[in-house]
Structure formats: structure tokens, C-alpha cells
Amino acid sequence: MGFLDIRNVTKSYGQLEVLHRVDISVEEGEFLVLVGPSGCGKSTLLGMIAGLEGISSGEIAIKDRVINGVHPSKRNIAMVFQSYALYPNMTVGQNITFGLEMHGVPKPERDKALLDVAKLLQIDHLTDRKPGQLSGGQRQRVAMGRALVRDPDVFLFDEPLSNLDAKLRVDMRTEIKKLHAKLKRTIVYVTHDQIEAMTLSTRIAVMNKGYIQQLGTPKEIYDTPANVFVATFMGSPAMNVVPARVVVRDGAPHAEVVLGDGSKSLLAFSQPSLAAWDGREILLGIRPEAITDPEGADRKSQNIVSLKNRVIVTEPAGSDTFVTMGLGGKDVIARMRADVDISGGDDFEFAVNMEKAVAFDPKTEERIKP
Structure with missing residues (x-):
């Protein structure tokens, strides 16, 4: 039994099955990357963990608690989106602590949590600014701060770096890796970028057409690909x-x-x-x-x-x-x-x-x- 268990999960839209019997067990503190081409089902699977997508069959459990049908707000997960999804009329500080305020956390606790997270992400000098005054990398840090401040069981990242330019993506990859090493939290991260998958993960699930093609460490995926698809998808240049x-x-x-x-x-x-x-x-x-x-x-x-x-x-x-x-x-x-x-x-x-x-x-x- 893992910290996060995805057991024989499928997803169908009417007669069309788009995810086929996915089985993944994620240990506590692991960094699992779901990687594959557009339309392979990785964001759908992430949405099912988050509760944004229904589960057609199978089970998803966090800490042995089955969360099928549990409202997203009750799952103790935090999600970082590709689009940042920041409130433009709020300051950085208000964006980060908004979720805590909605859950009735007292202001002194919110302020301390904001200070800790802002220092960790090196954005403590930006807390009074609005999102429109920030660069893309700074906005992504704010989005990450909003997730971190909640102290969730599992962090979910949905292609968080895809809107950044090439150099900033490399810098943010390093920051996310350092953050994981420091916090040792469980992360499920979706990307179509195999370089991100190789550099960030402790394990990779390579997906195609709704199937898990291979699940393993970056070294296993790279050195002993399960099939031609994995061999040619992972690596730059490809095998x-x-x-x-x-x-x-x-x-x-x-x-x-x-x-x-x-x-x-x-x-x-x-x-x-x-x-x-x-x-x-x-x-x-x-x-x-x-x-x-x-x-x-x-x-x-x-x-x-x-x-x-x-x-x-x-x-x-x-x-x-x-x-x-x-x-x-x-x-x-x-x-x-x-x-x-x-x-x-x-x-x-x-x-x-x-x-x-x-x-x-x-x-x-x-x-x-x-």
C-alpha cells in the first residue's frame, strides 16, 4: 500500500474509454511525473486525483482513505495549474492566503504561513504587489505558494512551466527540485516535456492513448525502455x-x-x-x-x-x-x-x-x- 494508490482506474465518456485500468502506487515523499503526448490521458488522471473529474471504475486512495466521490475541498490536496489562476484584483499575499481565509484560519496563523512560504519561494518582497505587476516566473511562484501554504497531503502540478520561456523553465525546474528536496512532500506532476520528466522525478509513468506504457525510475525508463514508444519518446535526441x-x-x-x-x-x-x-x-x-x-x-x-x-x-x-x-x-x-x-x-x-x-x-x- 502506498501513500497515494490508484487502483485499476478507468475513465469513460459515454461508450468511449479514455483511461484504461491504471494502477500506480505512490510512496510518501515521492515525485511522480506523468508524461506523454497531448491527449494521452495524463491531465485527465490528475483531474481524477484532484476530484475535478469523476472516476468511471476503480479506486483512488490517499493514506488508505478511498476518495472516490469526495469533494475536492475535502481531499487535502493542492493543485498548481498551467494558467496560474491568480486573482488579478488581489495582492500576492491575499492570493496565497485566500484558501486559508476561506477555511476560517485565524489571521495571525495566515500571516505566519504567508511569511514562511514567501521566504521559502523568495517572493517575500512581492507580497503587496498585484499579479499584473509580476513576471511569469514570479506568478508561478505565487501559484506554488498558494498550494504550499495549505500543507496538503499531495501536491498536483498540471504542466506548470509550459507558459514560461526556455531559460525560465530551466530555472524553475531547479527551484521545484530544490523545493521537493527540502519539503519531502508527495508530488504528482504532469508534463509533455520528457526533459522535465527525467530531471524532476523519482519515478516516471509514461502514458500513451490512455495506457501506462512504463512505470519506473528515470534510469530504468531511459536505459531499458519497455517498448518502441517509450524508447523514442524519452530522450533528446530520441533513441x-x-x-x-x-x-x-x-x-x-x-x-x-x-x-x-x-x-x-x-x-x-x-x-x-x-x-x-x-x-x-x-x-x-x-x-x-x-x-x-x-x-x-x-x-x-x-x-x-x-x-x-x-x-x-x-x-x-x-x-x-x-x-x-x-x-x-x-x-x-x-x-x-x-x-x-x-x-x-x-x-x-x-x-x-x-x-x-x-x-x-x-x-x-x-x-x-x-
Whole structure:
């Protein structure tokens, strides 16, 4: 039993089921991120936890108390919205303490709570201003302050950073992470941004078409994706997924891939169980950082395979250089050092870390497990 339990929950609108048997147990103090493309059901699920959406079947419980049908105001949750939802005619201080006032909390307690939260969020110098006088980042801090001041069991964040510019999003990500480390409260956070999901969470639920595709730590999601969808959705650039064929040589399985010029090359797997797929087609998954130049290869890896192929294009990106080559009829991206000496049209000897490679069944698109 977790602190927040979502048990076999579904959501339907008439005959259309949009969330399908969702099971997630969230421990106290955990930071769970629901991530997925638009329309995958993540905000609907958050709304069901908050009580803003009804539950068609299943149960949601907080601290072993089933909250199906319980009014949102009685759930002891606090929600931070994408749109901030601040009252424009109230000061920052009044916005933060409005909920406490509505619940009959005495003014001295409200004032102390405001002071504590405003200092924590570094907005104590803004409490007399109106929302219209604040920047986007300051408004988001006020919205967070309004949630924090209530001392809830669970914080719910619905894409809180999507209205901010790129630099401010990075800054606010850091602030939210520091806040969670300090408060150790339970957070459920919705985003479509996989970088936010990877950097903020203790666990991630990757969603698509109303289903949980995978639930795990950021490392589990990134290194061992459950299927092709998770592999290509999580990561920037995404995991390279190319068609290949398993060929066994001297008892060891290899991935036979087609190079840009139509010739073939063998890449030795580090997963012996793939020998059972001898002669069969697979989808080979390799992260861009697992393909580099020989000098930049991971010195700890026991399985660096050389692959000579022609470079299509290079893209300098400051700290990295992204290099594109053709493999299996697909464009494959390698992530290399900024100072690597490489140009489009070169025949280059790539170093592929096959310890990081994963294989997928092309029919089901599920990862082939050891």
C-alpha cells in the first residue's frame, strides 16, 4: 500500500474509454511525473486525483482513505495549474492566503504561513504587489505558494512551466527540485516535456492513448525502455531504432545491419539470450551517446564495436556534435565531443557501445527481455 494508490482506474465518456485500468502506487515523499503526448490521458488522471473529474471504475486512495466521490475541498490536496489562476484584483499575499481565509484560519496563523512560504519561494518582497505587476516566473511562484501554504497531503502540478520561456523553465525546474528536496512532500506532476520528466522525478509513468506504457525510475525508463514508444519518446535526441537481423556467430548473437552504401555489418550483442532469435528480424535500439568516435567511447564498456560508415551531415551544438549516418534505411544520430574532427561525406569509424543496445520485437514493438 502506498501513500497515494490508484487502483485499476478507468475513465469513460459515454461508450468511449479514455483511461484504461491504471494502477500506480505512490510512496510518501515521492515525485511522480506523468508524461506523454497531448491527449494521452495524463491531465485527465490528475483531474481524477484532484476530484475535478469523476472516476468511471476503480479506486483512488490517499493514506488508505478511498476518495472516490469526495469533494475536492475535502481531499487535502493542492493543485498548481498551467494558467496560474491568480486573482488579478488581489495582492500576492491575499492570493496565497485566500484558501486559508476561506477555511476560517485565524489571521495571525495566515500571516505566519504567508511569511514562511514567501521566504521559502523568495517572493517575500512581492507580497503587496498585484499579479499584473509580476513576471511569469514570479506568478508561478505565487501559484506554488498558494498550494504550499495549505500543507496538503499531495501536491498536483498540471504542466506548470509550459507558459514560461526556455531559460525560465530551466530555472524553475531547479527551484521545484530544490523545493521537493527540502519539503519531502508527495508530488504528482504532469508534463509533455520528457526533459522535465527525467530531471524532476523519482519515478516516471509514461502514458500513451490512455495506457501506462512504463512505470519506473528515470534510469530504468531511459536505459531499458519497455517498448518502441517509450524508447523514442524519452530522450533528446530520441533513441535510434533501426531494423536488423539476428545472426549467431560462434554461439554469440550479433545484429546484422545495412549500412548507408547497402553493405552489411555485424554488431555483437551483450545479451546472450538473443541467440534464440537467430535468423529473425528485430528492431535494434541504440541511444545517440552510445555511438561516438573511438577516443570518446566509454572506457568502462566491455563491448565497443567498430562500425565504418559514411557521414551524411554534422550538427555542432556547443558542448556536443551530432553526426547523422544511414543505418537500416534510417537516419541514425550519434552524439560526439564538440571538438571531434568529422564532416559530411567522410567515411568514419564509429564506436558503438553495444552494452547499451536494446532489441525490440518488430511485431509487438515490446523490448526483448534477457
